[in-house]
Amino acid sequence: MKKILLIEDDINLAFILTEELKVEGFEILHLTKGENALLVIDDFKPNIILLDVNLQSNINGFEIAKKIRLSNNLPIIFTTSRTLSEDLVIGFSIGNVDYLKKPFGMRELTLRIQELLSRNYMRDNQIKQYDIGEYTFIPSEKLLLIHGKKISLQKNECKVLTLLCKSNEHVVPKDELLMNVWNDIDLKQKEASLYNIISSLRNKLSIDTMIVIEAFPKIGWKLTKFTTDSKLV
């Protein structure tokens, strides 16, 4: 059962959230103040934190999140009724966070909780290195290594190549690549950029002539003739 630490000083709101999240199968611990959060995290070991930005205490939700971030990378969902864009900048700079504006519904909340938990699970279980023929691809460093030579990849090139490697010699649909890189499938203007990325990757992978990124018109692309060797760096 996944555990949620709820830091919310609105007692009524906290009651509803606690009851409804229990129905969704979560275990909840509720705090009205954030000052004891660090101690509670050590004992309760939550999987995710729901944190009200506008706590009525001497320190606000962002300050509490920054203190939490010093010792761990737990995912945090900020809940707020404020709309200032500066808040978004502060919140997202803390890292591994999401935002939910009040009023919100339970469906939206549970979807965001699940998405953030899933994202963290994937990150924690990510394959650290791929062997592509004579290349070694290290996604976290955005690097291709071959014969002692380092080839840097752009962020989006890295995302595309990671998807192609993960697909294990299956075709990756164009929409999936667009969604992964630009978080949208309806971007006609981005298709040209995607073709450029594929072209650039083909160029960078050209030293080993056994490696091919095959195009399947109107479908997608497939990376072929590589050996996948999943190992931790």
Add this chain to the structure above:
Amino acid sequence: MGILLATSFVLSLLCFYGLWFMHKTLTKQKKLMEVKNDFFENTAHELKRPVAQLHLALEALSKPTAKENSSVSERYMTISKEATKDMSEKISMIMALSMAEEGIFKLNYSKFNLLEEVKKLKVQFSTIAEKEVNITIESKDIDYNIMADKDHLRQCIANLLDNAIKYSGDSVKIFIKIEKINDSLRLTVKDNGIGIETDKINKLFEKYTRLNSEQNSTAGFGIGLSYVKTVIEKHYGKIEVKSVTGIGSEFSLNIPV
């Protein structure tokens, strides 16, 4: 030639003065816009709290599973009613402030017993969940009848009690005293809360500001206290505050009878 020079000089001075005046006016207007936007932001934030509660409570009540746990459903209903009442009160306060700004805020005078109204509020505020609230009223043998706007005055005292509870720890002690001073009744609400820093006390009743704006919202101060000041001043009364950080605050309303 001399006259021309003098005229040019005077005209230049006038131009500089005009530019300076424009700059000053624009700066003042810009500041006022920022402060007013801050007020609207706070107002929206204060209304979003009860809206958020109402939204979730009604959503939960509409689920088929709501009938399975009657005590939880009852609590959701109570929360919904409280949230609606909260919104209604806040909207009334905002309208009162707006009307006062326009100069059209009118009081509905009636004769009532101030002590009786305070006792009713004591019952209402003594049963706050999650906090131990102890309200003591000091009463003497005086005439507590007053000619004032009962609803607005009641809201003022409710705001002071609400703030006292909000900005205190888990064990809240509130002391209310009503005394007769000349032709006025002086109502004092004293708490054991976190107190207010001295440099912020002067800003407490500013209409469009809130304390700790960089730190947190300190929800409630922006509208609540400026409303109290507006209502009391409309009664030709006065509001005073004393506070020591870490010890508590004392708000006094002087209202002509």
